[in-house]
Amino acid sequence: MENFRNFCIIAHIDHGKSTLADRLLEHTETISNRDMQAQALDDMDIERERGITIKSHAIQMDYTHTDGKDYTINLIDTPGHVDFSYEVSRSIAACEGALLIVDATQGIQAQTISNLYLAIEHDLEIIPVINKIDMDSAMIEEVKDQIIDLVGGKREEIVLASGKTGQGIDEIMEAIISRVPSPKGNVTEPLQALIFDSTFNAYRGVIAYFRIMNGKLNKGDQVRFMNTGNEYVADEVGILKMENVAKKSIGAGNVGYIITGIKESKEIKVGDTITLAKNPCVEAIQGFEDVKPMVFAGIFPIDNDDYEDLRDSLEKLQLNDASLVYEPETSIALGFGFRCGFLGMLHLEIIQERLWREFGMSIITTVPNVSYRAYLKKGDKELIINNPQDLPDIMLMDRVEEPYIVAQIISKPEYVGSIMSLCIEKRGEIKNQVYLTESRVELTFHLPLAEIVFDFYDRLKSISRGYASFDYEITDYRKSDLVKMDIKLNGDNVDAFSSLIHRDKAQAFGRRICKKLRELLPRQQFQIAIQAAIGAKVIARETISALRKDVTAKCYGGDITRKRKLLEKQKAGKKKMRQIGSVEVPQKAFLDVLKLD
Amino acid sequence: MVEAIIREIYLRKQQKRPVETIYFGGGTPSLLSQEELNQIFAALKDCFDIAPDAEVTLEANPDDLNPEKLAELKQTSVNRLSIGVQSFAEADLLYMNRAHNAGEAIACLQNAQAAGFNQLTADLIYGTPGMTDATWQSNLQRLFDLNIPHISCYALTVEPNTALAHFIKKEKAQPVDEAQAARQFELLVSAMSANGYEHYEISNFCKPGQYSRHNTAYWQSKSYLGIGPAAHAFDGKNRSWNIANNAQYMKSIQSGKIPSETEILSETDQFNEYVMTGLRTTWGCSLARIKSWGADVEQHFLRAIVPYLDNGQMVREGDVFRLSDSGKFLSDGIISDLFMV
Numbered sequence A: 001m002e003n004f005r006n007f008c009i010i011a012h013i014d015h016g017k018s019t020l021a022d023r024l025l026e027h028t029e030t031i032s033n034r035d036m037q038a039q040a041l042d043d044m045d046i047e048r049e050r051g052i053t054i055k056s057h058a059i060q061m062d063y064t065h066t067d068g069k070d071y072t073i074n075l076i077d078t079p080g081h082v083d084f085s086y087e088v089s090r091s092i093a094a095c096e097g098a099l100l101i102v103d104a105t106q107g108i109q110a111q112t113i114s115n116l117y118l119a120i121e122h123d124l125e126i127i128p129v130i131n132k133i134d135m136d137s138a139m140i141e142e143v144k145d146q147i148i149d150l151v152g153g154k155r156e157e158i159v160l161a162s163g164k165t166g167q168g169i170d171e172i173m174e175a176i177i178s179r180v181p182s183p184k185g186n187v188t189e190p191l192q193a194l195i196f197d198s199t200f201n202a203y204r205g206v207i208a209y210f211r212i213m214n215g216k217l218n219k220g221d222q223v224r225f226m227n228t229g230n231e232y233v234a235d236e237v238g239i240l241k242m243e244n245v246a247k248k249s250i251g252a253g254n255v256g257y258i259i260t261g262i263k264e265s266k267e268i269k270v271g272d273t274i275t276l277a278k279n280p281c282v283e284a285i286q287g288f289e290d291v292k293p294m295v296f297a298g299i300f301p302i303d304n305d306d307y308e309d310l311r312d313s314l315e316k317l318q319l320n321d322a323s324l325v326y327e328p329e330t331s332i333a334l335g336f337g338f339r340c341g342f343l344g345m346l347h348l349e350i351i352q353e354r355l356w357r358e359f360g361m362s363i364i365t366t367v368p369n370v371s372y373r374a375y376l377k378k379g380d381k382e383l384i385i386n387n388p389q390d391l392p393d394i395m396l397m398d399r400v401e402e403p404y405i406v407a408q409i410i411s412k413p414e415y416v417g418s419i420m421s422l423c424i425e426k427r428g429e430i431k432n433q434v435y436l437t438e439s440r441v442e443l444t445f446h447l448p449l450a451e452i453v454f455d456f457y458d459r460l461k462s463i464s465r466g467y468a469s470f471d472y473e474i475t476d477y478r479k480s481d482l483v484k485m486d487i488k489l490n491g492d493n494v495d496a497f498s499s500l501i502h503r504d505k506a507q508a509f510g511r512r513i514c515k516k517l518r519e520l521l522p523r524q525q526f527q528i529a530i531q532a533a534i535g536a537k538v539i540a541r542e543t544i545s546a547l548r549k550d551v552t553a554k555c556y557g558g559d560i561t562r563k564r565k566l567l568e569k570q571k572a573g574k575k576k577m578r579q580i581g582s583v584e585v586p587q588k589a590f591l592d593v594l595k596l597d
Numbered sequence B: 001m002v003e004a005i006i007r008e009i010y011l012r013k014q015q016k017r018p019v020e021t022i023y024f025g026g027g028t029p030s031l032l033s034q035e036e037l038n039q040i041f042a043a044l045k046d047c048f049d050i051a052p053d054a055e056v057t058l059e060a061n062p063d064d065l066n067p068e069k070l071a072e073l074k075q076t077s078v079n080r081l082s083i084g085v086q087s088f089a090e091a092d093l094l095y096m097n098r099a100h101n102a103g104e105a106i107a108c109l110q111n112a113q114a115a116g117f118n119q120l121t122a123d124l125i126y127g128t129p130g131m132t133d134a135t136w137q138s139n140l141q142r143l144f145d146l147n148i149p150h151i152s153c154y155a156l157t158v159e160p161n162t163a164l165a166h167f168i169k170k171e172k173a174q175p176v177d178e179a180q181a182a183r184q185f186e187l188l189v190s191a192m193s194a195n196g197y198e199h200y201e202i203s204n205f206c207k208p209g210q211y212s213r214h215n216t217a218y219w220q221s222k223s224y225l226g227i228g229p230a231a232h233a234f235d236g237k238n239r240s241w242n243i244a245n246n247a248q249y250m251k252s253i254q255s256g257k258i259p260s261e262t263e264i265l266s267e268t269d270q271f272n273e274y275v276m277t278g279l280r281t282t283w284g285c286s287l288a289r290i291k292s293w294g295a296d297v298e299q300h301f302l303r304a305i306v307p308y309l310d311n312g313q314m315v316r317e318g319d320v321f322r323l324s325d326s327g328k329f330l331s332d333g334i335i336s337d338l339f340m341v
Helices: A017-027 A045-050 A082-093 A110-121 A140-151 A169-179 A304-320 A345-359 A413-425 A449-453 A456-463 A503-520 A560-575 A587-592 B002-011 B034-047 B067-074 B090-095 B102-114 B133-145 B163-169 B178-194 B213-219 B246-254 B267-280 B287-291 B295-304 B306-310 B331-338
Strands: A004-011 A057-064 A070-077 A097-103 A125-131 A192-201 A205-214 A216-218 A222-225 A231-233 A236-240 A244-247 A249-251 A255-259 A273-276 A295-301 A325-331 A335-342 A363-365 A372-376 A382-385 A397-411 A429-437 A440-448 A468-480 A482-489 A499-502 A528-534 A537-544 A577-580 A583-586 B018-024 B049-060 B080-086 B119-126 B150-155 B198-201 B204-206 B232-234 B238-242 B260-264 B314-317 B320-323
Touching: A004 A017, A004 A110, A004 A169, A017 A057, A017 A070, A017 A097, A017 A169, A057 A236, A082 A110, A082 A192, A097 A110, A097 A140, A097 A169, A110 A125, A110 A140, A110 A397, A110 A468, A125 A140, A125 A169, A140 A429, A205 A216, A236 A249, A295 A304, A295 A325, A295 A345, A304 A325, A304 A335, A304 A345, A335 A345, A345 A363, A363 A587, A397 A413, A397 A449, A413 A429, A413 A440, A413 A456, A440 A449, A440 A468, A449 A456, A449 A468, A449 A499, A456 A468, A482 A503, A499 A503, A503 A528, A503 A537, A503 A587, A560 A577, A560 B232, A560 B238, A560 B267, A560 B331, A577 A587, A583 A587, B002 B034, B002 B246, B018 B034, B018 B213, B034 B049, B034 B067, B049 B119, B049 B213, B067 B102, B080 B102, B102 B119, B119 B133, B119 B178, B133 B150, B133 B178, B150 B178, B178 B198, B198 B213, B213 B267, B267 B287, B267 B320, B267 B331, B287 B295, B295 B306, B295 B331, B306 B314
Parallel strands: A004 A070, A004 A097, A097 A125, B018 B049, B049 B080, B080 B119, B119 B150
Antiparallel strands: A057 A070, A192 A205, A192 A273, A205 A255, A216 A249, A222 A231, A222 A273, A236 A244, A236 A255, A295 A335, A295 A363, A325 A335, A372 A382, A372 A397, A397 A440, A397 A468, A429 A440, A482 A499, A482 A528, A528 A537, A577 A583, B150 B204, B198 B204, B232 B238, B238 B260, B314 B320
């Protein structure tokens, strides 16, 4: 076991984590040059395109060190986005060390800090690495200061590297071997293994990835998942190379996978503990949580006939992504669909995109909302409100509470003023302001989660010219003056556009939505009135005038092909429209209405 | 260029193919000299079987058509002139950046008639910013007074990525007022009808029977050849078009190759084109023809037209479906609704 090393990588998006991981895989010859493609660990297309890691991945490297000994090194890749912080915390719990990768041109970002704190809490050995040192704008000394401020240590312990040129890879390997402790555990104790990730394979079912803390797991063992209480037979166990490699047995300290014939990923929960049914360990590994989705939106098929296909697609996605939850919902405007729960806005976007990419589903997503709690006057009964339509009548309601977050923003001093204005506009309260270095300030706010769901992150980026990083954690629920705002087209309520919003924000938000819809809705043969209303009271209105002229003047020999193609394109667009009363609403309107600029 | 055009005619030589109409259009073909036109005709006669009563139209700008030029043209096979009048109001001509003035427009029409060109067609544009209904009516009246047998009237359309679109965006030119255009279309339709013109295509009107035979062929899916840069050809199933760049066109023709791209029309494309060109004309779309694409297509069509028959934008007469006057100015949306994609 002293030759095992388990580590993860903590880095901000775009700080070069995946490229550096690629270099390590090359260096240890885990992957041949022939099979190498950029971001080898990110195997979803969407991950490569967006340059982000959504799911955790793990890979085992065999490495003969300069000391002549053979080592088995497990790298557990972690997602970098706040939506997936639970997955990060489980990956961290499976390791003894962490590479802290910081971009030499950008310095430490808020996301990095929160993940770093998670790693420090778990007593991980932190190996700081400054990446991209080959760039002209690298500020190596300043970044070293930032790192020492955060994690302490000596300047000379910081590894300087470049994923691009391969510089510093030897030093990283050396640090992993000499500084990351080997796992402690006892192979003779009862099995205790932490599930840190799972994936779904169409042929094999759910594959769970685990780290064995104590004991060993053999093929054919009867295993029990301690939190769910379910028992299964280990049909196959193995280690994680570029492909899964089956083994007879995996022992304490190692990382591996198990296949038990489970068909639904709901049955496997990240953070759960695997033990043996016959000889169980005394207690489960701590820290298991049921991840609760915080952002909800309705997802509807464009064509109602595709409802069953959408259900199948969501089922399959859930096999792969257990944090996605959904239940059937009916909308007057959109017909049959599902109310889905997501970890955050990025998670929502990813699900939308995967539905389209992997299942070819054309969908409409409604205005997202956070999860509220309403209390009835009668008996102070608590109701969870994940859909604006479910808000009880105001007469029956005692109060509504909304989730609050504590947000950390790191930026440059010159942007502090604008960031504060933004947070105050978003109903935030400043809690703390700390200068990390002369040129970096950390601001801490309390904010309602609902306020960051829409355009907070984009606006933060734009007011700080990209020099702000942001992380948050949900803290509590607080009483709030919420109203339900409806959008009407020629008097017909479009339930898909309804939202729950703070009373003080309703009018401005209503105006913006009406204005945006005015841009997004195509003109039709009659006038269209767009109204935002709270109850019967109209708070904003826009009008789209009737289409009077829609005609091609010249249609001669040379015009026919071009014109036909243009009208065919129009027709294809119309097919994707939804009829709301008499008004046709394009899919784009449902998607873009929230992109308020 | 004339050399290249003649070379292309020989490259496309198809003996025994009867040719019923010839059209010189696009750019300013009235710049061609009598000799050049005759060279082209000689090549055409050499390569094709030109009908004795063929309609031969030449597009011309009013400022190109002086009495001498008209007399020269009379010596060629050209027997029909299409004159880009656009307007008789100076303000409109200025807005549209035309080289001629209102006086030249009237004079050239009179001169053409005096030179013996009885088959004349004139273009007018309406819906230009600031054009009053009275100006529009008086423009039409001038053509009625001159007894011009065929008139094309186009609603000003701001195409994306044109200079006009750019000027409107920059607020250097007035935007188009749709309500004005729609009103002037109604005026047009009733004035034409009152003066004995047949409204046979959305933008085309003629005295009884005096259709543009050439353009009608486009709308009835007849075969045509196109010669010269950017010219389109059609054989009932394939449409091809020459490269638009003059220099590249000439270079390719010199090496003996016609620089064209071809599109094969699928059954669906053919149906969509039939709906598009058919509905724009007085001949409409016939159910018999639509049935030839199969029962599915027929069912689709009969379902798609219901709302338009209900709101009166389409009418049915026996087996034939047409746009009503109220449907014509909204025809693009209706046509695309009837498309199959």
